[in-house]
Every structure is written in C-alpha cells, then in structure tokens.
Amino acid sequence: MYEDRTQDVIVTEMLKNFGKDVRTDENSLAYNACVKTASELEDAYGDIMDIYDNMLPDTQDLSHLIAYAAERGITYHEETAPIVCGKFKQDIEIGEVFTCNDYTYTVEELISGYDYRLVCETPGTEANANLGELTPQDYVEDYQGGEITEILVPGTDDEDEEMFRERVMQSFKSTAFGGNKADYRLFIDALEGVGGCKPIRRDKESNWIYVWIVSEEKKAASSELVSKVQTVIDPEQNHGEGDGMAPMCHNVLIKSALTQSIEVKAIIEFDTGYSAETSETQIIEAVEKYFSSLRDAWESNELNDTIVRTARTEAAILNVEGVKDISVQLDGKDENVSLTYEYIPMLGGVTIE
Structure with missing residues (x-):
C-alpha cells in the first residue's frame, strides 16, 4: 500500500x-x-x-490471526509433544526423567503395574517414531531397566498458517445453530422484513415445530415473507433434511401471526371547547399507540395471552387534551379482550359518543 x-x-x-x-x-x-x-x-x-x-484475517500475520480467531471461538493448533508408554521392571517415581536415543522424557503418571505414561520434552512430530531403551537421567537405585514400547499420543507440529487462515475464513461461511428457542429467535429476527417471532416446540402428537412471525411493522407477515423465511429455515420441498438453518429432523413450519380486529366504543365527556369533531384524530392516534405497544411486546410475551384492557384504553384516551371523562367498550363489551399467543391486536375503528 x-x-x-x-x-x-x-x-x-x-x-x-x-x-x-x-x-x-x-x-x-x-x-x-x-x-x-x-x-x-x-x-x-x-x-x-x-x-x-493486520485489520482483516486474509492478510494478518500469525499472532494477530490467532488473536482474531480466538474472538470467534477458533483455536490455533500449536505443536504438542508425544506421549509414550514406558514399560519398566520396578516402581518409578512420578517426575523421574529418562532419555531414549536423543530425546528426553518425564514420567507423568502410572498406567498399571510397571507401565507408566511419559511425555517427551521435544514437541512436534520429530520423536513420533522413537522407541527403545530408557536410561535414567539421574541415579535410580537398583534400576532394572525400561523401554518405550508404544506411542500413546503422537506429537503434532504447529498448524500450517495458511490452513489455519482457511479455517478462520470458512467460519464466515457457516453459522453455528443449536436449534434451541433462542437460536431460532436470534436468527429469524435478523432476517430482513421480520419484526419478531415465536418458536413453538412440537406437541407429542405432531412432527411440526411452528414459528409464528410478524412483519417489521409488527403486523401480519405477507405470504412472500413467510415463504422467504420458510426457505431459509427449512425448505418446503425437503422438510427436516437440514438443508436450511434448522437442524436435521426439525420439521419447521413458518406461519404469519394471526390478527384480531377490535372495535373501540368510547363514551366521552369533553371539556368546554372540545368535541368529537375536534379531538377524533388525536383519540384514534392514542388508541392506536396503545395497540401498537401490545404488538411490540408480542414476541417477549411468548406463550402468554395478550390482554387488551379497557382500563389501558381509557387511560390512553384520557391523556388526550380536552377529554374530561371516559368509558370504553371493546367489541361491544365492558370487559378486556384476551388473545392467545398467536394473535396480535389490530384496531378495528374508534366510535366516539
């Protein structure tokens, strides 16, 4: 540069x-x-x-690449020393040091009988073929002999830098997905056009995992959006095969959240100088803002019912300038409206009396 x-x-x-x-x-x-x-x-x-x-992994030197990869949960494979089986004719103290040909070994632990696990002090693959007689580095009383009979764990060399770089670069082409509720929610919510979702585990009598979604506007998802998410998560032509983000054996159906239209009837006493004609727009906006807050909370509400409350609707209208007193009915009744988890409330109109 x-x-x-x-x-x-x-x-x-x-x-x-x-x-x-x-x-x-x-x-x-x-x-x-x-x-x-x-x-x-x-x-x-x-x-x-x-x-x-050293800003990006395709040109970083090894030390920076190792640090960068660690942030993505990828570990560099450093060289390791061979671990061998030493067969002796007597008890050997842990920590005793022996030589075999040109290599030095330390006794690490007892395997069984007079067989011990030894680790080579020379890392890498160089000593992987080294077998033979073990000679104590320090004096061992009445030493009766021993030898390396088996390579238990071969030593390894440092990972090739470019092979490691390729592993790091490949991590950008795949996304870990455990298939739990949080994984589904995190991945689907990140898709363009999706404003929230509710993954529902399958019933004992069903093979299907349902995921209900809403649009970015917190409204019912269009058929195009449902189809798009379905293809990314679990393509319809081969459900459960793991061709989408969903793990194998996860038969997933993407469905749009259902909507329920609720009509609001408001009997209002206005302050002097105000009337339905002067305040209707502000009243409708206030009620819609309350309904919108319920839709915003739809995802976090999970499997709980969404409750559209008369008291909250009245409180919203009471905040409108000029409203002195208020009585509200929802769908013609003086009671709250309860919606099951797959429904979102939509304002079906406001009638002011």
Whole structure:
C-alpha cells in the first residue's frame, strides 16, 4: 500500500518545495533536516502498513490471526509433544526423567503395574517414531531397566498458517445453530422484513415445530415473507433434511401471526371547547399507540395471552387534551379482550359518543 514511501522518495518530494535560492544538495542544512524527517516518516508509513495488513484475517500475520480467531471461538493448533508408554521392571517415581536415543522424557503418571505414561520434552512430530531403551537421567537405585514400547499420543507440529487462515475464513461461511428457542429467535429476527417471532416446540402428537412471525411493522407477515423465511429455515420441498438453518429432523413450519380486529366504543365527556369533531384524530392516534405497544411486546410475551384492557384504553384516551371523562367498550363489551399467543391486536375503528 505504501511500499513506494521510502526515505529517498520522501526526501526528493520535500526538497522540491524549497526555493531556488536554498541549497538542497547532499549535506546541506535543508537536505540533512529533510533526511531525518523522511526517515521517521518512512517508519511511520511502515507502521501504517502493518496496521492495515493486520485489520482483516486474509492478510494478518500469525499472532494477530490467532488473536482474531480466538474472538470467534477458533483455536490455533500449536505443536504438542508425544506421549509414550514406558514399560519398566520396578516402581518409578512420578517426575523421574529418562532419555531414549536423543530425546528426553518425564514420567507423568502410572498406567498399571510397571507401565507408566511419559511425555517427551521435544514437541512436534520429530520423536513420533522413537522407541527403545530408557536410561535414567539421574541415579535410580537398583534400576532394572525400561523401554518405550508404544506411542500413546503422537506429537503434532504447529498448524500450517495458511490452513489455519482457511479455517478462520470458512467460519464466515457457516453459522453455528443449536436449534434451541433462542437460536431460532436470534436468527429469524435478523432476517430482513421480520419484526419478531415465536418458536413453538412440537406437541407429542405432531412432527411440526411452528414459528409464528410478524412483519417489521409488527403486523401480519405477507405470504412472500413467510415463504422467504420458510426457505431459509427449512425448505418446503425437503422438510427436516437440514438443508436450511434448522437442524436435521426439525420439521419447521413458518406461519404469519394471526390478527384480531377490535372495535373501540368510547363514551366521552369533553371539556368546554372540545368535541368529537375536534379531538377524533388525536383519540384514534392514542388508541392506536396503545395497540401498537401490545404488538411490540408480542414476541417477549411468548406463550402468554395478550390482554387488551379497557382500563389501558381509557387511560390512553384520557391523556388526550380536552377529554374530561371516559368509558370504553371493546367489541361491544365492558370487559378486556384476551388473545392467545398467536394473535396480535389490530384496531378495528374508534366510535366516539
């Protein structure tokens, strides 16, 4: 990016800004001042290049890539040492050190009898084929001999940097999905056009998991939106095959939330100077705002009923300027309206008397 921003280039650019009456030849005052500044600027451009290269995983050096991957839950596979079985003819103390050929091993734990688990001090694959006689590094009283008979866990080399980079890049092409309620909600709510959802576990008598959704406007979802979400989650042509985001064996049906239209009848006593004609628009807006708040809470309400309350409707209207007293009926009754979890309330009109 800034490969051409070398000291010589920067010095040349700086010296061009001096007038003709100023000496700019080598060892002149102007030249020496510019050289020192240009050297610092070249280093600064180099630092900027390092920062730029290490911003994204496709160009990061290994140390930055490891730190970046850790934030995504991806671990770099560092080299590991071989673990071997040492077969002795006597009891050996844990922590005792032995050599075999050119490699050193430490006794880690007893397996059984006189067989012990030893770990090589040399990490990597270099000692994976090393078998043979074990010689104690320090004096072992009445040592009767021992040997490495088996490689229990082969050592591994550091993961290839580019293979690790590929693993990190592949993580952007797939999304972990456990299939629990929170996973469904988090993923579906993030889809364009969706304003909320309710995943419902299947009944014992059913093979279907239902997910009810609403639009971004907190209204019934269109057939196009339902179809779009269905295809992303569990395509209709092969339910339960895991071709969408839903895990295999999850037969998912996406359904639009149902709506129930509720008519509001308001018997209002107005203050002097106010009437139904002057306040109707504000009253309708106040009631609609209350209904909208119920729709906003629909998702978090989960399987609980949504209650449209006469008292809350009256309180909304009472906040309108000019309303002195109020009595409300919902769908012609002096009682609350209860909607089951799949329904959202819609205002069916306001009649003012």
